[in-house]
Each structure stands twice: as structure tokens, then as C-alpha cells.
Amino acid sequence: MVTKQDVLEKYDIEALTESDNVDLDDDKLEDGSKGELIKLAGQLRDRRNDLNQIASERASKRDDLNAKTREKVDEAQEHREKRDELNEQVQEHKEKRNELNADANELFDEVEEMKEDLELDDGKDAEELREEIEDLEFRQQTEVLSAEDERELIEKIEEKREQLAEREEKVDQSDELEEKIEKAEEVRSEASQHHQKVTELADKAQEHHNEMIEAYREADEIRDEADEMHELFVEAQEAADRHHEDFVRVQKRLRELDKEEEEERKDEREQKMEEEKEEAEEIYQKFKEGETLDTEDLMKLQKTGLL
DSSP states (O other), rough: OOOOOHHHHHHHHOOOGGSSOOOOOOHHHHHOOHHHHHHHHHHHHHHHHHHHHHHHHHHHHHHHHHHHHHHHHHHHHHHHHHHHHHHHHHHHHHHHHHHHHHHHHHHHHHHHHHHHHHHSSSOOHHHHHHHHHHHHHHHHHHSOOOOOHHHHHHHHHHHHHHHHHHHHHHTOOHHHHHHHHHHOOOOOOOOOOHHHHHHHHHHHHHHHHHHHHHHHHHHHHHHHHHHHHHHHHHHHHHHHHHHHHHHHHHHHHHHHHHHHOOOHHHHHHHHHHHHHHHHHHHHHHHHHOOOOOOHHHHHHHHHHHHO
16 A cells, blocks of 8 residues: 655655744734735645645646556556457367367368278287287297298288288278278378467467556556555645745735825825915914014915915
8 A cells, every 4th residue: 555655755845844834813904014014925835835836746747647657557468458358369279179179070080980990990900810810920030930830820920911911901991991091090180289389479469468467557556656646746736836825915915004104194295284374374363463574484484385
């Protein structure tokens, strides 16, 4: 079973370090100074970018593993198709072998019937008779025999020769038998050739079957790694998304502070204008009463439009 740790170690990938993450709590967001929030926004942005880069690298590795998984599945499928093709050939040769063996068996049965008809299976065969005749003739030529023994020996030789002549005559009359034997042996030989093909093709089919099983096993292992890599990608992406969301919250808070400052400055400007207007009206009243105004007073009157 492949684990995330296995994948981290195998592909030399660093695990996410929790201490490198940037935390944002509501108190810091609401009560932090503008300077503190600007610094925090930069930290969140940098950590988000780092995490997005990590997520991208993990996604790329995951995609590579998924591609390798598909390659292994395709490889397994090729072995499956080749195995099935060979098994079809095995079946064809089996059928042909069985058909030929059946034909050969039928021919050999016919041979046995013909032998029985010719009584070739009765008694000794020609070769055996020839050997016995040779032995008897050798004995006649080499041993010193009485007239009676030699006469008996000659009779045995003649009897064997008659049996041999009879046997050879029957064989001479069995050309059809020999042809049938030859045909039966040819058919049996052809059946053996098909049996040999069955064995060869079955071995090749088994090799492709084994290769298919191995390819599927490797595909499953790589797929498990891809799944774990996807989990690692999700982990990094979710952390990046969280930092981005916090970054956006800080940016929003900074805009609120900017707006508050702008409103404060506006209030200050309006208050200052009001104060300047009141002061100018006092100066203008003095002017109407005939008091002499200095340059600064005149400028204040001009600024407020009273002069």
C-alpha cells in the first residue's frame, strides 16, 4: 500500500512545513495597525505564491504519473490482445490436431483390420523367421551332426522357409496395407506438428499473459502514487487558497483603513475650512467697522472669498 510518505521520499518532495504558514486571527485583523497589516499582507502573499508553486509542481508530477499509468494500461492491453490472438491460434491448431489424430486413429484401425484379414499377426514375422533360418543354416554348416539330426534340421529349415515364403507372399499382396500405414503415419506426424505449434503458441500466450498481469500491477502501483500525489497537491492548493483568502481579507481591511483615514482627513479639512471661514468673517466684520487690516488678514479674506 503506497502512502504519502512513500511518495514524498520516492520523488524527493519536501513535506509542507506548518511553521512556514502565516496565521491570521480576527483580533490581529481588526486591531492591527496599518503598518502591521501591510507587512502581514506581504507575508501572506509570499507564502501563497510559494504554496501555489508547490501545488503546481505536485500537479505536474501527478499528471506525469497519470500519463505513465495510461501507458502501462495500454501496454497491458496490447499484451492482452496478443495473448487472445495467440490463444485463438492455439485453439485452431488444437482443433486441427484433434481432427488429424482422429483421422490417424481411424486409419490405424483400418490397418489392424487389414492385418487381421491377412493374418499377418498370426505367427512370427518375416524378419524373425529369417533370423531363425540363418541360425539353423549356421548350425548345419558348423556342427557335426548325425544323419538323423541333420535330416531333422533340414526339415526345420524347409519348414521355416515355407513359413517365410507364405509370410512374404501375404506381405507382397498387401501394398494397400503399406500405403495405408504410410498414410496413417503421415497424418499422425502432421497431427504432431500441430501439437508442437499448440505448445509453442500456448507458451507465448502465457508469456504475454504474465506480461499483461505485470503491466496491470505496475499500473495499479503508479495509479496509487498518482492518487497520493493528488492528495499532496490538494493539501498544498488548499493551504495556498487559505493564504489567498486571508490576503484578500487583509487587503480589504487596508482599504477600509484607507477609507477611514480619507474620511478623517476630509473631516479635518472641512473643520479647518469652517474655522477659517469663521475667522475670516470676524476679520471682515472688523473691516466693515473701519479697522485697518494687515496683509495676512487680507489674504485670509481672499481665501474665503469675502474680499
